[in-house]
Amino acid sequence: MAVSAYEVISTQTLGSAAATVTLSSISQTYTDLVLIVNGVINSGESGIFCQVGNGSVDTGTNYSTTYILGDGSNAVSGRETSATNTFLGRIQADPYNSTSIIHYMNYANTTTYKTFLGKGSDATYAIQQVGLWRSTSAINTIKLSLVSTFTFSAGTTFTLYGIKAA
Amino acid sequence: MTLRYDTRSRVSTYTQSWVSNADPDFGAYESIGTITVGSGGLSSVGFSGIPQTYKHLQLRIMDRNPSGEYISLRMTFNGDSSAVYTSHELYGSGAAAGGTGTIDLTYLTPFLIAPASATGVFGVGICDILDYTNTNKFKTMRSLTGYDANGSGYVELASGVWRDTTAVSSFTIVPNAGTMGQYSQFALYGIKG
Numbered sequence: 001m002a003v004s005a006y007e008v009i010s011t012q013t014l015g016s017a018a019a020t021v022t023l024s025s026i027s028q029t030y031t032d033l034v035l036i037v038n039g040v041i042n043s044g045e046s047g048i049f050c051q052v053g054n055g056s057v058d059t060g061t062n063y064s065t066t067y068i069l070g071d072g073s074n075a076v077s078g079r080e081t082s083a084t085n086t087f088l089g090r091i092q093a094d095p096y097n098s099t100s101i102i103h104y105m106n107y108a109n110t111t112t113y114k115t116f117l118g119k120g121s122d123a124t125y126a127i128q129q130v131g132l133w134r135s136t137s138a139i140n141t142i143k144l145s146l147v148s149t150f151t152f153s154a155g156t157t158f159t160l161y162g163i164k165a166a
Numbered sequence: 167m168t169l170r171y172d173t174r175s176r177v178s179t180y181t182q183s184w185v186s187n188a189d190p191d192f193g194a195y196e197s198i199g200t201i202t203v204g205s206g207g208l209s210s211v212g213f214s215g216i217p218q219t220y221k222h223l224q225l226r227i228m229d230r231n232p233s234g235e236y237i238s239l240r241m242t243f244n245g246d247s248s249a250v251y252t253s254h255e256l257y258g259s260g261a262a263a264g265g266t267g268t269i270d271l272t273y274l275t276p277f278l279i280a281p282a283s284a285t286g287v288f289g290v291g292i293c294d295i296l297d298y299t300n301t302n303k304f305k306t307m308r309s310l311t312g313y314d315a316n317g318s319g320y321v322e323l324a325s326g327v328w329r330d331t332t333a334v335s336s337f338t339i340v341p342n343a344g345t346m347g348q349y350s351q352f353a354l355y356g357i358k359g
């Protein structure tokens with residue numbers, strides 16, 4: 001009989017609106033991280049902007065994203081390069097509760113750049129992304145934010161899981 | 167390299183957990199085995215003797231081609247390389263979205279991996295092999311994969327079917343060109359039903 005390889009690291013439910021959410025001191029003992037964001041924002045819709053780092057987040061232009069999205073009529077693809085964040089998942093204003101799943105692959109290794117997979121949906125779009133952080137540093141901090149002055153609404157949940165390979 | 171599941175190694179893992187933790191967590195998602203590619207690279211990886219005790223399998227990978235363009239990885243089940251596979255992909259290149267489907271392939275194409283020109287960049291992918299022990303169904307997989315190289319790259323959603331009702335006990339992955347480079351990793355997990 002094997003032990004569980006998929007464990008909850010942390011769960012956070014916002015008690016009040018927040019422009020940013022930071023997950024810090026993330027354990028380095030897993031192979032991959034999975035973050036599930038479920039909830040709404042105060043207005044409009046937004047990608048979930050993600051910055052990562054070790055000790056503090058990297059605010060330099062070391063991120064990029066390639067995405068594909070569908071709106072029910074068309075599928076389009078786009079890219080952002082040399083950005084100050086990678087956007088992963090999708091979230092929308094109340095009452096369109098949205099769920100995003102973000103995979104941080106091999107986040108603790110110090111040899112390769114870090115690649116992320118995101119998928120999200122709201123009442124307007126379904127989107128999938130691959131994101132890159134051009135650094136070989138291990139990730140122990142993740143900071144999430146939104147477009148412009150938008151905020152994550154109270155009640156939005158952020159659940160971080162660790163997956164551990166044998 | 168083919169990693170063969172060894173029941174005894176899992177007993178050992180269990181024992182270690184029991185000793186170090188008072189309340190071991192026997193969850194529904196378990197690690198079956200991991201292959202990490204060494205400095206020489208590999209031309210194929212595989213898992214054999216896969217336990218038949220789970221409901222689904224999930225393969226999580228990171229990979230790059232150390233000597234050429236971006237490539238796809240080809241997957242076959244139980245050593246079957248006959249033309250009984252069908253594959254569909256929805257992809258985005260950063261400039262356009264597209265889709266493709268091919269019948270009667272001799273393999274599935276669940277993963278894209280990064281090219282040599284993208285220094286430090288690895289492609290990643292997550293592939294679910296659903297109801298893999300069921301002997302009444304053809305076997306279906308789905309995957310999310312891609313790489314981003316700050317100005318190039320692809321993101322792709324793929325699905326595929328192996329038109330065979332045999333339970334999946336092994337699979338092999340080979341690149342369509344090139345090799346799988348150092349630090350590439352293939353981690354197989356079992357999900358209980």
